[in-house]
Amino acid sequence: MKTEFRADPLAQLSTPALVAYCFEDAPAAGGTVERLPAETRHLLQQLQTAGELTGKAFECTPLGWPAGMAVSKLLVVGAGKREKFSESHLRHLVGAAVRNLRVRGVREVAWTLGSMEPGAVAAVVEGALVADYDADRYRTERNGEKGIDTLLLATGGEALPAEAEAALRRGHLLGEAQNFTRELVNEPSNRMTPTKLAERAGEMAERFGLNCEVLGPQEIQDLNMGAFWAVAQGSQEPARLIILRYSPEDAPEQPVIGLIGKGITFDSGGISIKPSENMHEMKTDMAGGATMLGVMQAIAQLKPRVRVTALIPATENMPSGNAYKPGDVITSMSGKTIEILNTDAEGRLVLADALTYAKRLGCTVLIDAATLTGAVMIALGNFTTGVFGWNKEWVDRVLAAANLAGEKMWQLPVDDDYRELYKSAIADLANTGGRYGGAITGAMFIGEFAGDTPWVHLDIAGTRWANEEKPYRAKGPTGHGVRTLVQMLMDLSA
Numbered sequence: 001m002k003t004e005f006r007a008d009p010l011a012q013l014s015t016p017a018l019v020a021y022c023f024e025d026a027p028a029a030g031g032t033v034e035r036l037p038a039e040t041r042h043l044l045q046q047l048q049t050a051g052e053l054t055g056k057a058f059e060c061t062p063l064g065w066p067a068g069m070a071v072s073k074l075l076v077v078g079a080g081k082r083e084k085f086s087e088s089h090l091r092h093l094v095g096a097a098v099r100n101l102r103v104r105g106v107r108e109v110a111w112t113l114g115s116m117e118p119g120a121v122a123a124v125v126e127g128a129l130v131a132d133y134d135a136d137r138y139r140t141e142r143n144g145e146k147g148i149d150t151l152l153l154a155t156g157g158e159a160l161p162a163e164a165e166a167a168l169r170r171g172h173l174l175g176e177a178q179n180f181t182r183e184l185v186n187e188p189s190n191r192m193t194p195t196k197l198a199e200r201a202g203e204m205a206e207r208f209g210l211n212c213e214v215l216g217p218q219e220i221q222d223l224n225m226g227a228f229w230a231v232a233q234g235s236q237e238p239a240r241l242i243i244l245r246y247s248p249e250d251a252p253e254q255p256v257i258g259l260i261g262k263g264i265t266f267d268s269g270g271i272s273i274k275p276s277e278n279m280h281e282m283k284t285d286m287a288g289g290a291t292m293l294g295v296m297q298a299i300a301q302l303k304p305r306v307r308v309t310a311l312i313p314a315t316e317n318m319p320s321g322n323a324y325k326p327g328d329v330i331t332s333m334s335g336k337t338i339e340i341l342n343t344d345a346e347g348r349l350v351l352a353d354a355l356t357y358a359k360r361l362g363c364t365v366l367i368d369a370a371t372l373t374g375a376v377m378i379a380l381g382n383f384t385t386g387v388f389g390w391n392k393e394w395v396d397r398v399l400a401a402a403n404l405a406g407e408k409m410w411q412l413p414v415d416d417d418y419r420e421l422y423k424s425a426i427a428d429l430a431n432t433g434g435r436y437g438g439a440i441t442g443a444m445f446i447g448e449f450a451g452d453t454p455w456v457h458l459d460i461a462g463t464r465w466a467n468e469e470k471p472y473r474a475k476g477p478t479g480h481g482v483r484t485l486v487q488m489l490m491d492l493s494a
């Protein structure tokens with residue numbers, strides 16, 4: 001999608017479709033509808049009187065060849081309550097307009113800017129890009145082909161602040177980063193093997209100037225990553241440890257942020273095999289890894305002054321003659337031994353070794369994102385990511401960033417009492433802690449490998465995928481977490 005500013009007075013702007021929004025309290029007057037020519041507003045007033053224009057959130061009212069304007073179509077989008085208006089809301093409004101118009105054959109959309117503020121400009125561009133994505137790559141008749149080619153930001157002749165161009169670019173790259181993550185998560189496991197994921201990471205790194213290193217099965221074993229390898233050994237697909245580095249020279253030596261993303265390209269459960277119902281959803285079990293790739297793509301362009309290393313342990317979790325088994329005792333890279341009680345608790349194993357290695361590579365703060373537990377979905381549903389960690393300062397940084405980014409995240413506890421639950425009778429740790437508090441014990445198991453290093457865990461099992469379409473976003477992969485982590489890294493650099 002191309003994005004550009006247009007300075008024409010709104011009445012003279014010649015384009016297939018112009019969008020303006022209005023509020024519930026005065027549909028024909030408030031919002032950006034206010035900026036339209038008097039003749040057009042008169043028309044809207046009549047619609048309001050007829051009860052056809054209410055301003056309710058996401059209501060889309062199309063008007064062909066509106067009086068007083070040069071556009072072929074005016075789309076008025078309801079913005080709901082004025083008091084609730086925010087940048088998040090603005091992203092969604094633009095999104096709703098884009099999704100409404102793209103299926104009606106519109107390829108060029110003009111958005112009436114209400115505010116010339118950089119934040120608003122970025123929100124408009126980002127909202128349009130995120131909305132223009134559909135998870136339909138494998139349909140021969142794609143919705144995506146009906147996508148928007150050009151987004152015009154109509155200023156109505158008003159002067160733009162100097163930062164407007166940069167804001168447009170920021171919104172664009174943030175939207176693209178999320179769509180990149182979504183694209184990866186959507187790929188089925190036959191097309192997104194660990195090898196393929198590493199290739200995609202390498203291409204991205206090359207394009208945006210990041211350093212990329214990929215380790216294979218031999219190196220993983222040579223590094224004594226016994227926990228990662230236990231999961232990987234049962235699969236025909238060779239495992240990969242993907243490492244991306246962003247280290248700008250002008251950044252302080254510390255902190256070095258380690259972003260560790262779970263990269264299970266298919267989770268069958270292994271020998272503790274999952275029920276077949278819904279097993280296909282486990283192609284998304286690399287969403288944590290995909291999230292970190294999206295974040296790296298964004299910061300490679302935004303260039304915050306902070307060092308970041310991303311690590312993605314990528315493998316399938318499969319049953320086979322070589323697979324690890326319940327009852328096995330394995331030795332992790334840290335030296336801690338782990339008794340396997342359930343081979344379906346594989347995420348914490350690959351993350352354990354990735355965290356240990358991240359520390360060895362010099363990371364001083366560890367943040368992991370993982371589709372770790374079904375339990376977090378029971379606790380928080382599909383809309384909210386579970387946040388865990390002992391270190392209040394860093395947990396708070398993530399929560400504050402999530403709040404600014406408009407992503408729902410909620411802290412769940414970690415507490416010594418829960419440690420009892422994943423003790424093993426014969427090894428240092430067991431890889432499951434039972435049904436109760438499953439999201440907590442899963443998180444804490446990972447935390448055992450962070451040791452004294454500040455660590456925050458994001459359980460995105462529920463938020464990785466949207467089961468329902470929204471007016472502003474397709475059903476399917478969400479890219480949830482990308483905005484928050486990018487925001488946090490930008491805040492660190494500010």
Ligand code: BES
Binds near residue numbers: 285344373438
């Ligand atoms: N990848 C799953 C968690 C998951 C479930 C993600 C549903 C997305 C949707 C994870 O590897 C897993 O199987 N967890 C087990 C842990 C249990 C065996 C301790 C779970 O949550 O049931």
Ligand code: MN
Binds near residue numbers: 269343344347
């Ligand atoms: Mn599993």
Ligand code: ZN
Binds near residue numbers: 344372
């Ligand atoms: Zn899993």
